Amino acid sequence: MAQILDPGSIVVDDWHRSADSREFFSRILHKKKRRNFGLLEAPVMPPNVSVDTVHYKIFISGKSGVGKSVLAARLTGLKIPNMHYETTGIETSVVYWPVKLRESGRVLFFRLQLWDCGENALRRFDHLLPVGLEYHKLAHPYNNKMALNCTDSVILEKIYLIPIFLCVFQSCKEQVDAILFLFSFTDRVSFDDLTNQIARGTELCDRVVKLVVGTKFDLFTHTDVTEREVTRFQEVSGLPVFRMGGDVTNASNLGEVAPLLNCLAEHLWHQDCVAAMAPAIPTHPESAVYMKSTV
Amino acid sequence: MMLQQTGSVQLLCLTANSGVPLFTRGACKQLPFSIIGSLNGVHMFGAGQGVVLGGCETDRGGRVVWRVFQDSVMLIAVSAGRHAQQGSGSGDSGEGDFQMRRLLENVWSCMVLVLGQDELVSVRNVERLKRDLRSCYRLIDQLLEGVQGQQSTMGDLTHCGDCLLPTNPALLQEALDGFTQAAESEFGCLMVHGRIAAATDKWWRLAPQEVVLLSALARTLSGSASCDFPVFLPQGSPNVAHRLLRFQLLLGADVCVLCGPSPTLNRAESELVGRFWSPVVEALRGTLAVGERCLPGSVTLRPDVLAVLLINRESRRSVSCVKTVSAHPSPHPCSPPLPSKTRCWELLRLFFTFSATRYFPLEETPPTLALTPGQNGHGEDTESLQEDFVLGFFHQPLQCYLVTDECKCYGLQTGQHQLYLLTPLSVPTFALRSVATETLSALTAAKGF
Numbered sequence A: 001m002a003q004i005l006d007p008g009s010i011v012v013d014d015w016h017r018s019a020d021s022r023e024f025f026s027r028i029l030h031k032k033k034r035r036n037f038g039l040l041e042a043p044v045m046p047p048n049v050s051v052d053t054v055h056y057k058i059f060i061s062g063k064s065g066v067g068k069s070v071l072a073a074r075l076t077g078l079k080i081p082n083m084h085y086e087t088t089g090i091e092t093s094v095v096y097w098p099v100k101l102r103e104s105g106r107v108l109f110f111r112l113q114l115w116d117c118g119e120n121a122l123r124r125f126d127h128l129l130p131v132g133l134e135y136h137k138l139a140h141p142y143n144n145k146m147a148l149n150c151t152d153s154v155i156l157e158k159i160y161l162i163p164i165f166l167c168v169f170q171s172c173k174e175q176v177d178a179i180l181f182l183f184s185f186t187d188r189v190s191f192d193d194l195t196n197q198i199a200r201g202t203e204l205c206d207r208v209v210k211l212v213v214g215t216k217f218d219l220f221t222h223t224d225v226t227e228r229e230v231t232r233f234q235e236v237s238g239l240p241v242f243r244m245g246g247d248v249t250n251a252s253n254l255g256e257v258a259p260l261l262n263c264l265a266e267h268l269w270h271q272d273c274v275a276a277m278a279p280a281i282p283t284h285p286e287s288a289v290y291m292k293s294t295v
Numbered sequence B: 001m002m003l004q005q006t007g008s009v010q011l012l013c014l015t016a017n018s019g020v021p022l023f024t025r026g027a028c029k030q031l032p033f034s035i036i037g038s039l040n041g042v043h044m045f046g047a048g049q050g051v052v053l054g055g056c057e058t059d060r061g062g063r064v065v066w067r068v069f070q071d072s073v074m075l076i077a078v079s080a081g082r083h084a085q086q087g088s089g090s091g092d093s094g095e096g097d098f099q100m101r102r103l104l105e106n107v108w109s110c111m112v113l114v115l116g117q118d119e120l121v122s123v124r125n126v127e128r129l130k131r132d133l134r135s136c137y138r139l140i141d142q143l144l145e146g147v148q149g150q151q152s153t154m155g156d157l158t159h160c161g162d163c164l165l166p167t168n169p170a171l172l173q174e175a176l177d178g179f180t181q182a183a184e185s186e187f188g189c190l191m192v193h194g195r196i197a198a199a200t201d202k203w204w205r206l207a208p209q210e211v212v213l214l215s216a217l218a219r220t221l222s223g224s225a226s227c228d229f230p231v232f233l234p235q236g237s238p239n240v241a242h243r244l245l246r247f248q249l250l251l252g253a254d255v256c257v258l259c260g261p262s263p264t265l266n267r268a269e270s271e272l273v274g275r276f277w278s279p280v281v282e283a284l285r286g287t288l289a290v291g292e293r294c295l296p297g298s299v300t301l302r303p304d305v306l307a308v309l310l311i312n313r314e315s316r317r318s319v320s321c322v323k324t325v326s327a328h329p330s331p332h333p334c335s336p337p338l339p340s341k342t343r344c345w346e347l348l349r350l351f352f353t354f355s356a357t358r359y360f361p362l363e364e365t366p367p368t369l370a371l372t373p374g375q376n377g378h379g380e381d382t383e384s385l386q387e388d389f390v391l392g393f394f395h396q397p398l399q400c401y402l403v404t405d406e407c408k409c410y411g412l413q414t415g416q417h418q419l420y421l422l423t424p425l426s427v428p429t430f431a432l433r434s435v436a437t438e439t440l441s442a443l444t445a446a447k448g449f
Ligand SMILES: Nc1nc2c(ncn2[C@@H]2O[C@H](COP(=O)(O)OP(=O)(O)O)[C@@H](O)[C@H]2O)c(=O)[nH]1
Pocket: A062, A063, A064, A065, A066, A067, A068, A069, A070, A071, A083, A084, A085, A086, A087, A215, A216, A217, A218, A219, A244, A245, A246
């Protein structure tokens, strides 16, 4: 369905290295570190430069411990916690990434909001789920209580309790624009499960950019997955695969994250362009407005 | 007299009936398994004799406290007394005990907050429980840091919400009330620098400990743009989960709401955050500028105040601040150096504990009905944190002071407030009372706190 784009076909590859990008990248840095933006903030350009910002929602998928939170921290340039803590519920973080479109030379800020969900919390309530009832059927919990028609008060309480967790996780997959599927180089099972993971993750979304990220690439001595297998997977699945690992001592080192963020931007932009040309209504008003004036 | 530091603390959690270790946190060097076993054993031995072992002190200044919650989980805290010196310390074991007991109480509540009481009380599968408990580590570690004086908040100890007084409270309150209502909730709170800058009436009606734990939770989540975190309320709703939605408006300024199933994080963020908070962004910036001092510029503290903690007894709110030491050059080159900022926080905690256990007991809120049915028969869940000493008084002390070899401390209590104050040693003892009363009126007059 989706076509895989060569790096640099839509956005300027490695743009962060060129001199004309400095003015834009300086807005996402602060004292040589990446700047963290609150929801009411955005990079501020001088009044004579106008840059459009396009908003996207990115879901990070993968089992607990695979490295989702660390990847989110890497991409946002935030301090990577030196202690591993289980993520409970959803945590989102925001990346602003300036991109130059190759053809028009136009610069855009991509605002990528990364959604990181600790799925363990959901699994905790697995055993409480009535047999044969699928997760998404429980989406409207308070009605389900009736729908299930159970009179046993104990079960009632449980069913009342699960939905809060489901509500939390439901919103993860609402209007997602891209999914990053994670596996870890040190966990064979996570690699073997990729195909399943991708099938499960894209079940409900038709129009979504898919990328695969292999984490803990720095721990090559413990690697469970060979280079050849990764290449083979890439060929068969037709999805871009990225390798991530190592500690980010220098948070302003954009080189580590640039290939992934540019690839993401490129595919997101392409997806929107295709959608804008099709009669369907685009999901992103901001980008749609912009495209009407360019396409 | 010396106010002793708590030192590094290790926390052990075991199942109450079989003594299976569930987790340990804190202190880099873990206690050997055999010691953990003995600590559990000695408590069990006591229980067999009809004795509840609450705590003990080692001859090197270390301290151990035990507590069983709901007949299901045993928590043990072990502290290695740093700076234990001969001769001192024997008289002030109360401080350490109080802090450690508070710690156990808070850790249990935080386990309930994250996992719900049911899962902790009716354990079906110990391995599963162990795995699930990992979700509490971030919050527990923060509580441990607090006991070791590494946090600049005191709520975990005082069970009063740590507040920051904004320059423009009415504007922020209005935005918060509107936002909370639009998010289909009555429970909303604006946090600035990890302290409460505004909260809805209902938020203040949560149990004081819940207010404190939710603040701590929000602090552990800070850094991300938004969160949706399932929480149980240890007192108000220990078995039915709610959602804590948190949005980072500006760096250091977060808004939290407690919700039911709706709205989704997506919707609240895209439709409500900008609508209610963009118009007051300047007021938010102004409040951020108040900084760690927690008091607006209009409130001036006397130069001879090192640190202050003010508690509103009725509303269970507190504001505390430690001044930066550089602002206090020692008046005489030969006088002892002023305690560092971290040490001031530690001293403030110790002095609060000293006074609270001896002279100014803070009323504990009566246990909420929701908690009563599950209570065990040992009366352990309602144990008093006060020393017997207090019970010997027929009158209510109003003021107290303490001269240590690092600073002087003064405490005073009125119908509505408690004030705790640290000054340099250079302030004459007879002047402490007037420094304290002046500070109290400066703080309360300006802001009606
Ligand atoms: N060496 C190395 N360790 C990693 C990397 N990514 C994650 N980890 C470690 O793997 C553990 C789990 O990571 P985390 O991001 O919390 O997993 P999550 O449960 O998917 O969010 C942590 O202890 C991380 O330090 C990586 O790229 N390199």
